Amino acid sequence: VAAFGTPTRSVATTCAYCGVGCTFKAELSGDTLVRMVPDRNGKANRGHSCVKGRFAYGYAHHGDRILDPMIRESVDEPWRVVSWDEAIAFAADRMRGIQARYGQKSIGVITSSRCTNEETFLVQKLTRAVFGNNNTDTCARVCHSPTGYGLGQTFGTSAGTQDFDSVEHADVVVVIGANPTDGHPVFGSRLKKRLRAGAKLIVIDPRRIDLVRSAHVEAAHHLALRPGTNVAVVTAMAHVIVTEGLYDEAFIRERCDWDEFLHYAEFVSEPRHSPEANALLTGVPAEALRAAARLYATGGNGAIYYGLGVTEHSQGSTTVMGIANLAMLTGNIGRTGVGVNPLRGQNNVQGSCDMGSFPHELPGYRHVKNADVREIFEKAWGVTLDPEPGLRIPNMLDAAVHGTFKGLYCQGEDILQSDPDTRHVAAGLAAMECVIVHDLFLNETANYAHVFLPGSTFLEKDGTFTNAERRINRVREVMKPRAGYADWEVTQLLANAMGAGWDYAHPSEIMAEIAATTPSFAGVTYDLLDEKGSVQWPCNDAAPEGTPLMHVDSFVRGRGRFIVTEYVATDERTGPRFPLLLTTGRILSQYNVGAQTRRTANVVWHDEDRLEIHPHDAEVRGLKDGDWVKLASRAGETTLRARITDRVSPGVVYTTFHHPNTQANVITTDYSDWATNCPEYKVTAVQVGLSNGP
Numbered sequence: 105v106a107a108f109g110t111p112t113r114s115v116a117t118t119c120a121y122c123g124v125g126c127t128f129k130a131e132l133s134g135d136t137l138v139r140m141v142p143d144r145n146g147k148a149n150r151g152h153s154c155v156k157g158r159f160a161y162g163y164a165h166h167g168d169r170i171l172d173p174m175i176r177e178s179v180d181e182p183w184r185v186v187s188w189d190e191a192i193a194f195a196a197d198r199m200r201g202i203q204a205r206y207g208q209k210s211i212g213v214i215t216s217s218r219c220t221n222e223e224t225f226l227v228q229k230l231t232r233a234v235f236g237n238n239n240t241d242t243c244a245r246v247c248h249s250p251t252g253y254g255l256g257q258t259f260g261t262s263a264g265t266q267d268f269d270s271v272e273h274a275d276v277v278v279v280i281g282a283n284p285t286d287g288h289p290v291f292g293s294r295l296k297k298r299l300r301a302g303a304k305l306i307v308i309d310p311r312r313i314d315l316v317r318s319a320h321v322e323a324a325h326h327l328a329l330r331p332g333t334n335v336a337v338v339t340a341m342a343h344v345i346v347t348e349g350l351y352d353e354a355f356i357r358e359r360c361d362w363d364e365f366l367h368y369a370e371f372v373s374e375p376r377h378s379p380e381a382n383a384l385l386t387g388v389p390a391e392a393l394r395a396a397a398r399l400y401a402t403g404g405n406g407a408i409y410y411g412l413g414v415t416e417h418s419q420g421s422t423t424v425m426g427i428a429n430l431a432m433l434t435g436n437i438g439r440t441g442v443g444v445n446p447l448r449g450q451n452n453v454q455g456s457c458d459m460g461s462f463p464h465e466l467p468g469y470r471h472v473k474n475a476d477v478r479e480i481f482e483k484a485w486g487v488t489l490d491p492e493p494g495l496r497i498p499n500m501l502d503a504a505v506h507g508t509f510k511g512l513y514c515q516g517e518d519i520l521q522s523d524p525d526t527r528h529v530a531a532g533l534a535a536m537e538c539v540i541v542h543d544l545f546l547n548e549t550a551n552y553a554h555v556f557l558p559g560s561t562f563l564e565k566d567g568t569f570t571n572a573e574r575r576i577n578r579v580r581e582v583m584k585p586r587a588g589y590a591d592w593e594v595t596q597l598l599a600n601a602m603g604a605g606w607d608y609a610h611p612s613e614i615m616a617e618i619a620a621t622t623p624s625f626a627g628v629t630y631d632l633l634d635e636k637g638s639v640q641w642p643c644n645d646a647a648p649e650g651t652p653l654m655h656v657d658s659f660v661r662g663r664g665r666f667i668v669t670e671y672v673a674t675d676e677r678t679g680p681r682f683p684l685l686l687t688t689g690r691i692l693s694q695y696n697v698g699a700q701t702r703r704t705a706n707v708v709w710h711d712e713d714r715l716e717i718h719p720h721d722a723e724v725r726g727l728k729d730g731d732w733v734k735l736a737s738r739a740g741e742t743t744l745r746a747r748i749t750d751r752v753s754p755g756v757v758y759t760t761f762h763h764p765n766t767q768a769n770v771i772t773t774d775y776s777d778w779a780t781n782c783p784e785y786k787v788t789a790v791q792v793g794l795s796n797g798p
């Protein structure tokens with residue numbers, strides 16, 4: 105503070121990193137941001153924060169920021185700095201020309217779960233009302249799309265059931281495929297506090313995450329499953345609960361479809377689903393699995409928290425439905441201290457999904473085929489909407505390779521680094537005639553772009569984010585957009601250049617349109633958010649102050665639905681050439697591919713991605729700690745240093761993906777979730793060998 109001056113004013117806003125959604129006071133001296141102070145009034149964080157939210161905002165002023173629009177005729181040419189008017193006109197002309205030559209469905213958009221609700225709402229409106237198709241997708245495709253499908257099918261809506269406060273009343277906490285102390289640190293601290301107070305913990309994860317054993321915390325059970333066998337583990341837990349008569353019959357009779365329960369119970373009771381029958385497959389000792397299932401079913405309030413270790417699999421949606429089955433079986437839904445809670449990776453994954461960023465859903469998770477829903481938006485927007493679902497991200501890239509998809513507006517997402525099978529992404533981008541990158545930095549995707557539109561950071565705009573507990577938090581402008589426009593304004597410029605007549609003067613007007621068209625947001629206004637600090641959707645006449653707990657008296661879909669969860673092995677198999685299974689995760693101080701955290705001056709970030717390998721697997725390969733190793737899969741190879749540790753089991757290796765030189769997605773396959781196409785990032789067969797370095 106001494107170096108920058110004493111703060112003279114503060115602006116309340118929301119962290120733009122993870123789905124916890126911590127509230128901060130951005131303290132300024134004049135127009136200079138001096139520091140970020142966690143806000144005691146923040147309902148998600150109550151005055152706490154992690155290192156990212158507190159210190160990793162310097163990227164807003166990093167020299168790599170591109171502050172002028174740029175265009176080029178072809179990607180072989182150098183960029184040409186132009187005015188906003190020229191860049192927008194160039195982009196609009198190209199997109200219109202592509203549609204004239206190749207048809208209305210030859211262009212589309214990808215938006216980011218780091219953008220505000222208002223921005224993602226406008227982007228899907230641009231696609232539907234201006235482009236005239238449903239080719240809109242979001243980076244949630246590659247993280248929590250199975251949550252949308254799985255919870256929608258079982259409970260009737262795609263959202264976590266609880267508020268974060270609820271964990272303080274849990275007696276048994278099950279953490280599946282998530283690492284809250286690194287990925288969702290403020291929630292992780294609250295969870296640890298509850299565990300120190302006596303709640304029991306079950307961790308289901310291939311790796312011994314910190315929660316398994318750390319200061320004053322020790323998991324009752326750590327089921328170190330073989331990557332890719334989540335469904336078998338969850339179904340085996342259900343087998344124990346059903347065959348040992350531990351299910352809550354009264355709850356199931358009152359709240360769920362009884363016939364579907366009977367069918368499901370018959371399925372899970374088959375001997376082939378017992379822990380003993382699956383011990384070899386899953387790598388989990390049968391007794392440990394039985395004990396974990398009994399504890400969850402009989403230990404009092406049981407709460408499940410899960411992350412990308414559940415969703416980023418070829419059976420991601422199946423596992424989500426299996427988790428929902430467990431909660432319904434045991435009556436652990438609809439009251440404080442229980443529930444099913446996806447821990448959202450990015451700050452606004454929940455919101456971007458809520459806002460209709462998927463090619464089959466309008467805002468509020470309503471299918472585009474539903475004529476009544478389309479009519480609401482057709483009246484509001486004065487257009488006729490396409491009733492056919494559009495293309496998902498992988499389908500856009502496939503169509504580009506096949507010559508039928510030619511133009512992409514990519515907002516806040518570096519798909520070349522973030523999406524699986526890098527070579528396929530590059531081929532798709534290279535085949536397009538207009539790629540518009542709207543971002544803070546010249547990212548890897550921009551190598552294939554014809555238009556670069558400078559983006560704005562969360563400090564430079566007004567709007568809202570929705571966190572993992574459905575809490576709608578205000579984002580407030582701390583500084584003027586450095587490139588002249590906030591992201592929602594850029595989308596409006598492009599829409600108007602393509603013939604729309606939008607005249608939003610402030611994001612509050614966009615929120616008013618969201619509220620008017622989306623029942624779960626009907627009561628949300630900026631005035632209400634200013635008054636309450638935040639609200640959790642649904643917020644409407646039935647719940648004017650929001651909804652901390654969902655499915656209290658009945659499920660959103662009416663009766664809860666048990667769905668049979670048959671385990672199907674991934675097509676990604678180990679073999680003599682690729683005998684190890686690679687899985688991935690994050691560290692506390694870095695964020696995804698590091699575009700922001702690596703551009704913030706702080707020695708904390710000066711780390712590197714390492715490959716964790718078990719001592720036995722290292723020994724047979726002659727590896728020492730710190731050696732450079734080549735990590736190779738059927739898709740590609742990369743080089744990084746080894747960390748020898750028994751955090752991973754024999755046969756399993758693990759790395760993070762925060763540094764571009766690691767190029768973890770050169771390794772990953774193009775297998776994906778059967779229902780949503782969410783990539784199978786968490787299971788890749790690999791070989792590891794000594795290397796001389798990069």
Ligand code: SF4
Nearest residue numbers: 119121122126154157
């Ligand atoms: Fe930001 Fe998440 Fe850390 Fe909170 S826990 S400060 S939202 S990164």
